[in-house]
Amino acid sequence: MDAILFIAGxxxxxxxxAIIATLYSLVLPGIERKLQARVQQxxxxxxxxxxxxAVLKFWYKGKAEPIAQMPFFYKSLVWxxxxxxxxxxxxxxxxxxxxxxxxxxxxxxxxxxxEEVLYVLxxxxxxxxxxxxxxxxxxxxxxxxxxxxxxxxxxHSAERALKMMAIGSLPLYIALLVxxxxxRSGMISDLIRVQNPVYFNSSWFSLPxxxxxxxxxxxxxxxxxxxxxxxxxLLNERPFNILKAKVDVIEGGVLEYASKLRAGxxxxxxxxxxxLSSIFVTLFIGIPFDPFMPLCLILNMVLSLVLxxxxxxxxAFSPILTFRQIYPATLGLSALGVLALILSVSL
Amino acid sequence: MTERTKDKESVxxxxxxxxxxxxxxxxxxxxxxxxxDEIVEDCELTINMAHRGIERLFEGLPVERALLIAExxxxxxxxxxxxxxxxxxxxxxxIKVPDRANxxxxxxxxxxxxxxxxxxxxxxxxxxGHETFSMRSFxxxxxxxxxxxxxxxxxxMPSVPVxxxxxxxxxxxxxxxxxxxxxxxxxxxxxxxxxxxxxxxPLVMSRLAGVGLxxxxxxIKYHATGPNGRASGxxxxxRRMMYEYxxxxxxxxxxxxxxxxxxxxxxxxxxxxxxxxxxxVVKNLPEGPIVNRDWIPGEMDYTTxxxxxxxxxxxxxYSLDSQGLIRGYKIRTPTPTNLAAMEKACxxxxxxxxxxxxxxxxxxxxxxxxxxxxxxxxxxxxxxxxVVRKYGWRR
Numbered sequence: 229m230d231a232i233l234f235i236a237g238x239x240x241x242x243x244x245x246a247i248i249a250t251l252y253s254l255v256l257p258g259i260e261r262k263l264q265a266r267v268q269q270x271x272x273x274x275x276x277x278x279x280x281x282a283v284l285k286f287w288y289k290g291k292a293e294p295i296a297q298m299p300f301f302y303k304s305l306v307w308x309x310x311x312x313x314x315x316x317x318x319x320x321x322x323x324x325x326x327x328x329x330x331x332x333x334x335x336x337x338x339x340x341x342x343e344e345v346l347y348v349l350x351x352x353x354x355x356x357x358x359x360x361x362x363x364x365x366x367x368x369x370x371x372x373x374x375x376x377x378x379x380x381x382x383x384h385s386a387e388r389a390l391k392m393m394a395i396g397s398l399p400l401y402i403a404l405l406v407x408x409x410x411x412r413s414g415m416i417s418d419l420i421r422v423q424n425p426v427y428f429n430s431s432w433f434s435l436p437x438x439x440x441x442x443x444x445x446x447x448x449x450x451x452x453x454x455x456x457x458x459x460x461x462l463l464n465e466r467p468f469n470i471l472k473a474k475v476d477v478i479e480g481g482v483l484e485y486a487s488k489l490r491a492g493x494x495x496x497x498x499x500x501x502x503x504l505s506s507i508f509v510t511l512f513i514g515i516p517f518d519p520f521m522p523l524c525l526i527l528n529m530v531l532s533l534v535l536x537x538x539x540x541x542x543x544a545f546s547p548i549l550t551f552r553q554i555y556p557a558t559l560g561l562s563a564l565g566v567l568a569l570i571l572s573v574s575l
Numbered sequence: 576m577t578e579r580t581k582d583k584e585s586v587x588x589x590x591x592x593x594x595x596x597x598x599x600x601x602x603x604x605x606x607x608x609x610x611x612d613e614i615v616e617d618c619e620l621t622i623n624m625a626h627r628g629i630e631r632l633f634e635g636l637p638v639e640r641a642l643l644i645a646e647x648x649x650x651x652x653x654x655x656x657x658x659x660x661x662x663x664x665x666x667x668x669x670i671k672v673p674d675r676a677n678x679x680x681x682x683x684x685x686x687x688x689x690x691x692x693x694x695x696x697x698x699x700x701x702x703x704g705h706e707t708f709s710m711r712s713f714x715x716x717x718x719x720x721x722x723x724x725x726x727x728x729x730x731x732m733p734s735v736p737v738x739x740x741x742x743x744x745x746x747x748x749x750x751x752x753x754x755x756x757x758x759x760x761x762x763x764x765x766x767x768x769x770x771x772x773x774x775x776x777p778l779v780m781s782r783l784a785g786v787g788l789x790x791x792x793x794x795i796k797y798h799a800t801g802p803n804g805r806a807s808g809x810x811x812x813x814r815r816m817m818y819e820y821x822x823x824x825x826x827x828x829x830x831x832x833x834x835x836x837x838x839x840x841x842x843x844x845x846x847x848x849x850x851x852x853x854x855x856v857v858k859n860l861p862e863g864p865i866v867n868r869d870w871i872p873g874e875m876d877y878t879t880x881x882x883x884x885x886x887x888x889x890x891x892x893y894s895l896d897s898q899g900l901i902r903g904y905k906i907r908t909p910t911p912t913n914l915a916a917m918e919k920a921c922x923x924x925x926x927x928x929x930x931x932x933x934x935x936x937x938x939x940x941x942x943x944x945x946x947x948x949x950x951x952x953x954x955x956x957x958x959x960x961x962v963v964r965k966y967g968w969r970r
Binding site: 270359381384387474475478544545547549550553 | 593594617621702704707776778
């Protein structure tokens with residue numbers, strides 16, 4: 229009976245969490261764009277346009293088949309991405325903490341890595357007309373160098389995604405470890421127990437506030453800074469958007485997504501924007517995204533605005549960095565993350 | 576000057592081709608980068624994607640009418656084409672231009688030079704990925720678009736010069752002079768803050784400094800004129816040789832570094848010199864007529880005039896037949912040679928930096944796409960589609 233109740237709770241909490249997260253995540257890009265616009269002395273778009281209306285608009289656009297090496301696989305990658313990001317968020321919610329150890333550092337890091345792999349796969353599949361196949365007479369006229377591979381810009385983006393996967397996102401994973409090391413456990417439930425002990429004994433309508441948030445410690449703060457930069461890297465936002473730099477690789481692997489697929493990609497990106505922010509609030513402040521504790525859920529959502537807002541301001545003032553700058557930046561941030569990790573042992 | 580030596584053992588792994596339809600290119604041209612991982616080992620730029628046959632349009636037109644077409648060669652540097660076109664006939668037919676008209680011609684030219692350089696900043700920072708600096712630049716440019724509209728009646732095509740002087744509507748009134756000076760003061764304050772912020776931004780500087788190196792020798796070899804040559808240490812500015820600019824005191828900005836940062840800084844400083852010239856025009860504007868109508872169109876030998884446009888050296892050349900109709904109009908804009916220099920400058924850069932380097936020469940493709948193909952001794956113009964039909968294409 230307990231098992232059935234648990235499964236029912238798990239399914240219900242997952243559905244509620246997924247719906248709330250999806251709806252809320254559709255507002256975040258609007259806030260982000262509005263802030264960027266204000267920094268740039270522009271009015272900016274209405275708050276609901278970049279998220280909510282853009283997704284709806286693309287959803288009802290005429291169907292356009294992408295040009296890809298394996299079209300079915302390429303199309304399915306979007307929906308796989310949405311599922312990965314949703315699961316990533318769900319693993320940080322309380323009902324999942326007890327399921328096969330997925331509510332742990334391993335579950336989070338594993339799904340984050342999967343999400344990164346998606347860009348490599350998308351890039352290697354997409355074959356837009358905007359690049360190599362464009363019918364230009366320069367091939368007839370010849371070239372300085374002949375007989376070399378002609379690469380699609382999306383493939384070039386996939387190579388960049390691979391580099392970012394290997395090096396660029398390293399700081400995020402180091403920062404992710406810090407709260408777990410501070411709690412001396414790999415499980416999110418233990419981490420919450422250390423930071424917010426009253427949470428487990430609270431009723432559904434109460435608001436259990438953390439007494440010992442890791443963010444307010446020196447290693448926690450350092451890790452939060454590193455996490456924020458890693459957040460930008462994972463979201464491919466400036467200054468770390470080299471794998472979708474408009475200037476050369478245009479949109480990267482997602483270039484060929486149109487209509488419903490583009491709507492799906494926006495859903496994935498918006499959900500990731502929220503999921504990473506919500507996970508930050510859960511891990512560093514100790515307030516989980518609990519669909520059965522409304523006040524706790526609302527507080528998590530409100531605090532989740534901090535990272536997108538900070539991102540919007542930073543993005544407005546940042547150019548695109550190339551690997552010439554990304555490598556040293558990553559090394560420096562990783563070093564900072566390692567320092568936070570060492571310091572967190574003493575907590 | 577840091578000279579980059581090309582590695583003779585460099586390996587070209589693949590080709591990355593961008594354009595002519597590409598969001599980073601505001602005008603159509605083709606970039607073929609031959610790269611090893613992320614490093615550009617060689618580059619090939621193909622222009623002539625938007626051929627309009629504008630030189631052919633001039634053929635046989637009365638000279639006064641044809642000059643309206645000259646202004647439409649380009650939207651950003653419309654005034655320089657109009658002015659250099661009238662300079663040709665004024666030089667060929669020995670037409671004297673009143674001093675007041677020359678002053679106002681210089682004024683509108685320097686206003687458009689600033690507007691052009693601010694477009695360059697907008698475009699360069701967009702390619703750099705810094706939207707805020709890009710948009711700020713376009714906001715600052717509005718001052719000069721307004722001034723062009725006040726003086727010429729149009730923001731893009733002010734049509735100020737006519738043969739022998741300027742249009743009557745472009746004469747400066749006392750109130751307009753006051754407006755110009757007030758707007759300049761306001762602009763200068765904001766502009767200096769803007770430039771200070773750019774130069775103080777470590778992220779922006781890390782992208783610009785030491786990237787896209789073009790040596791002085793290469794600038795001269797490829798004839799990279801204008802700000803590009805001057806940013807590589809080549810002290811060459813035709814304005815110093817033009818009698819129209821003799822009354823004005825200004826410095827020619829020459830930097831030695833030859834990188835993308837130098838090309839940005841050179842233009843930033845040139846804007847300040849242009850402001851200096853505009854103030855001198857307004858304060859020392861002589862009284863007198865604004866146009867000399869005492870001339871008759873007639874036969875004129877081929878006459879060539881050079882001009883320092885915002886991107887480099889511009890040439891207009893044509894002759895007039897006995898009825899005063901234009902024959903053999905030729906225009907050479909600075910972009911083809913500047914782009915050729917950038918093919919060299921971007922070698923050794925990262926792919927993303929290479930596109931920035933190419934943009935740093937401020938290419939203007941609508942100006943330069945006027946090529947004619949010579950077949951069997953006969954000159955004729957072929958469109959792109961004709962070339963493809965004739966020679967075919969393959970993926």
